[in-house]
Amino acid sequence: MTxxxxxxxxxxxxxxxxxxxxxxxxxxxxxxxxxxxxxxALLDLLHRNLADxxxxxxxxxxxxxxxxxxxxxxxxxxxxxxxxxxxPPDWLGAVTAERLADDGTLTAARLDAVDSxxxxxxxxxxxxxxxxxxxxxxxxxxxxxxxxDHHVCVVRAPEQVVASVPLALPRLDPARPQTWISxxxxxxxxxxxxxxxxxxxxxxxxxxxxxx
Amino acid sequence: xxxxxxxxxxxxxxxxxxxxDGQLRANLRHATHTxxxxxxxxxxxxxxxxxxxxxxxxxxxxxxxxxxxxLVQLEESVTAAGxxxxxxxxxxEANRIVADLVHATAETEVVKVKxxxxxxxxxxxxxxxxxITAYETDLAELIVQLGDDRPSHILVPAIHRNxxxxxxxxxxxxxxxxxxxxxxxTDSPAELAEAARLHLREKFxxxxxxxxxxxxxxxxxxxxxxxxxxxxxxxxxxxPRTLISVVxxxxxxxxxxxLEVFLQLLPRSSTAERMNPYxxxxxxxxxxxxxxxxxxxxxxxxxxxxxxxxxxxxALRCIRCSACLNVCPVYERAGGHAYGSVYPGPIGAILTPQxxxxxxxxxxxxxxxxxxxxxxxxxxxxxxxIPEVLVHLRERVTEQxxxxxxxxxxxxxxxxLDHPALLTAAERxxxxxxxxxxxxxxxxxRAWTDTRDLPEVPAEPFRDWWRKNRP
Numbered sequence: 001m002t003x004x005x006x007x008x009x010x011x012x013x014x015x016x017x018x019x020x021x022x023x024x025x026x027x028x029x030x031x032x033x034x035x036x037x038x039x040x041a042l043l044d045l046l047h048r049n050l051a052d053x054x055x056x057x058x059x060x061x062x063x064x065x066x067x068x069x070x071x072x073x074x075x076x077x078x079x080x081x082x083x084x085x086x087x088p089p090d091w092l093g094a095v096t097a098e099r100l101a102d103d104g105t106l107t108a109a110r111l112d113a114v115d116s117x118x119x120x121x122x123x124x125x126x127x128x129x130x131x132x133x134x135x136x137x138x139x140x141x142x143x144x145x146x147x148x149d150h151h152v153c154v155v156r157a158p159e160q161v162v163a164s165v166p167l168a169l170p171r172l173d174p175a176r177p178q179t180w181i182s183x184x185x186x187x188x189x190x191x192x193x194x195x196x197x198x199x200x201x202x203x204x205x206x207x208x209x210x211x212x
Numbered sequence: 213x214x215x216x217x218x219x220x221x222x223x224x225x226x227x228x229x230x231x232x233d234g235q236l237r238a239n240l241r242h243a244t245h246t247x248x249x250x251x252x253x254x255x256x257x258x259x260x261x262x263x264x265x266x267x268x269x270x271x272x273x274x275x276x277x278x279x280x281x282x283l284v285q286l287e288e289s290v291t292a293a294g295x296x297x298x299x300x301x302x303x304x305e306a307n308r309i310v311a312d313l314v315h316a317t318a319e320t321e322v323v324k325v326k327x328x329x330x331x332x333x334x335x336x337x338x339x340x341x342x343x344i345t346a347y348e349t350d351l352a353e354l355i356v357q358l359g360d361d362r363p364s365h366i367l368v369p370a371i372h373r374n375x376x377x378x379x380x381x382x383x384x385x386x387x388x389x390x391x392x393x394x395x396x397x398t399d400s401p402a403e404l405a406e407a408a409r410l411h412l413r414e415k416f417x418x419x420x421x422x423x424x425x426x427x428x429x430x431x432x433x434x435x436x437x438x439x440x441x442x443x444x445x446x447x448x449x450x451x452p453r454t455l456i457s458v459v460x461x462x463x464x465x466x467x468x469x470x471l472e473v474f475l476q477l478l479p480r481s482s483t484a485e486r487m488n489p490y491x492x493x494x495x496x497x498x499x500x501x502x503x504x505x506x507x508x509x510x511x512x513x514x515x516x517x518x519x520x521x522x523x524x525x526x527a528l529r530c531i532r533c534s535a536c537l538n539v540c541p542v543y544e545r546a547g548g549h550a551y552g553s554v555y556p557g558p559i560g561a562i563l564t565p566q567x568x569x570x571x572x573x574x575x576x577x578x579x580x581x582x583x584x585x586x587x588x589x590x591x592x593x594x595x596x597x598i599p600e601v602l603v604h605l606r607e608r609v610t611e612q613x614x615x616x617x618x619x620x621x622x623x624x625x626x627x628x629l630d631h632p633a634l635l636t637a638a639e640r641x642x643x644x645x646x647x648x649x650x651x652x653x654x655x656x657x658r659a660w661t662d663t664r665d666l667p668e669v670p671a672e673p674f675r676d677w678w679r680k681n682r683p
């Protein structure tokens with residue numbers, strides 16, 4: 001007998017009679033959202049919650065975006081910036097730092113020596129202050145946003161902002177690898193006190209971009 | 213479970229030592245009070261918490277009732293997405309599978325994401341016996357590993373250590389495991405985190421094999437979910453070529469949609485955050501992104517025995533948030549080590565005796581490691597009625613027989629009560645020898661009379677008095 005058969009057999013024996021097919025649907029009486037159904041208020045909520053968990057949040061219009069990205073990288077003193085290959089080219093239009101587009105061969109060791117990374121995102125969740133990356137357009141492979149110490153992430157409002165976790169999941173494809181990010185890397189392991197900055201990027205800057 | 217815990221003293225002896233340790237009590241009190249207030253605030257933000265909790269309970273109960281079906285579905289989904297599924301009936305088999313998978317890569321070291329399941333099976337020790345070094349990468353697990361210590365909390369395994377002790381462990385031990393701690397390291401948490409970042413980064417960058425657990429597995433999609441804070445999880449799940457996840461069979465949930473319940477319940481109950489810093493979700497393998505080889509080891513190791521107990525099986529709903537530890541007055545004073553298992557606190561007191569049985573002294577004592585105050589039930593995000601299971605397990609322990617002297621005394625009393633003439637003689641004898649009665653019981657009964665008075669025997673049995681005085 002294989003262990004698979006053994007375990008499945010133990011489960012069936014433990015449960016006794018096969019359970020009758022359930023007529024009652026599972027109780028899902030919780031709310032779909034706790035946030036206001038109004039784009040500007042939702043964006044404010046996202047802003048507050050991101051900042052509450054120590055992300056640095058900036059706002060600008062799509063016209064201002066290239067200048068703001070250049071400014072953030074210059075302030076940081078960034079010399080090399082990694083980007084996914086399909087980042088909209090105009091985003092880096094004003095950037096003077098050396099650009100490193102990931103063609104799929106960038107190693108973790110190489111990225112460890114890179115100062116910053118700039119990406120887009122799949123969506124952002126206002127209620128929890130979360131940015132979701134799913135390796136889709138403008139986001140790149142997972143290691144790209146993991147190894148460098150400074151991550152600049154662009155969120156396009158209102159179309160990429162959802163209110164809640166229940167509204168986010170249906171918009172995401174389970175087949176894609178996902179990283180949900182809520183503030184920079186942190187730990188509560190020392191006396192259950194939250195300290196920002198362990199292995200992931202220690203500085204997370206979020207640019208909330210609205211149409212001009 | 214792991215051999216580290218074999219031969220542990222029963223809970224009362226271990227707890228007695230722990231409560232005399234003033235430093236330990238101060239550390240625990242500080243940490244548990246900090247987190248319990250934060251949790252209350254995080255939960256109060258959601259007006260529908262009760263409904264989320266009810267849904268979490270219902271989803272888990274439904275899954276358990278159809279566990280065979282969902283595991284088979286999960287296996288199909290993971291396989292279709294490019295993963296390989298292994299089944300392990302017990303700890304030994306799981307350790308064997310992981311060791312063989314690591315050997316097949318020809319590597320001799322692995323990086324690990326914090327995982328209760330791999331602690332439960334003693335994976336690190338089993339791998340060490342095979343010449344494979346496992347590096348723990350969670351900060352608290354690193355503190356435990358470097359300090360040659362045992363975990364004492366589900367979420368924060370080094371909760372029993374304060375910052376000064378952690379500084380000392382890092383300064384003294386990091387060099388033995390790799391990059392030494394920076395010169396002049398202070399006990400500021402930010403500096404300690406920085407030291408861990410530097411120490412572990414070289415390991416992440418060279419690691420070819422990672423071992424993880426998972427918080428959830430989605431049957432319909434084959435997706436695994438790891439919820440974390442530090443980014444060590446992302447490192448382990450993304451950088452190595454081979455990923456091996458060891459997950460208890462009760463971690464499966466039926467649908468992608470079900471995550472909307474648990475990704476709201478878990479962070480607020482656990483670290484008291486709206487959302488934890490990082491959550492990784494992956495489905496099999498993805499070409500060009502992350503590990504090219506993914507193995508899922510489904511672990512039974514006593515879980516099906518828990519499932520067979522209709523009262524006790526609710527313990528399998530547990531999502532390992534540790535809220536019950538943080539509110540427990542017994543845990544706060546006794547600490548996690550007294551529970552003699554990787555699962556301490558109220559959930560450990562019901563899970564450990566069910567996974568391991570109640571034959572050893574520590575396991576038989578765990579159902580009594582509670583005042584039944586019910587605080588654990590109130591905060592449990594999946595509504596596990598821990599006091600109910602504790603009482604149920606106490607019944608089980610008593611059924612397996614108490615102290616031999618107690619059994620002899622009960623048997624003798626039964627015989628005397630069955631024979632009225634003998635009872636009368638015994639009562640008269642007891643009445644006449646009153647002056648000789650001890651104030652405290654001798655032998656094994658002594659502890660009982662430490663805190664209780666023996667009832668006084670009347671000078672004359674009631675039935676004799678009645679015969680003389682009735683009208």
